[in-house]
Amino acid sequence: GEDVEQSLFLSVREGDSSVINCTYTDSSSTYLYWYKQEPGAGLQLLTYIFSNMDMKQDQRLTVLLNKKDKHLSLRIADTQTGDSAIYFCAERSNSGYALNFGKGTSLLVTP
């Protein structure tokens, strides 16, 4: 299948902003998602963006989409220790319903 790539690890200090990046290869990707997974738990949907949008903001979360470069980012403002988790980028084309996930970025927030 098409690839979704993420950097594996990010460490930030509490109160700083975190930026998690994702690239995808499927040009037909229509919906792009960010999920959060805490240890031993399922996935929590954080936000999603349509491919015809450049940006979406939801409280502390800002998603930026560069469709030309197939690059998606998630910015978490004022990062807290409770934000420590694995963050997954996922894409879905308009022709199917399966989500195609990256391997996840492990975010560590230090006091």
Added chain:
Amino acid sequence: DTGVSQDPRHKITKRGQNVTFRCDPISEHNRLYWYRQTLGQGPEFLTYFQNEAQLEKSRLLSDRFSAERPKGSFSTLEIQRTEQGDSAMYLCASSFIRGYEQYFGPGTRLTVT
């Protein structure tokens, strides 16, 4: 709690045994999805249902795997003759037919010894 629920949360079985997992989606969600997640990887799609019809199956879903959603509500995923490579977290998700969001359950962690 009106989220997606899965049962059991953990299952340890010996190689060669059959196992069955259950998923209860969010009520009124027509679509139900199964994913598998191995350690250090993102979830991988296995199959999905729209109401009781199984509409798509991934190549990951070997002949030893079967999924059902007989009344369009809960679903079961059965693995026959389990192998050590089947050890993973099995995740269920659900959505509305016209919904873009898939909501995940807590998963069933399978360990095959």
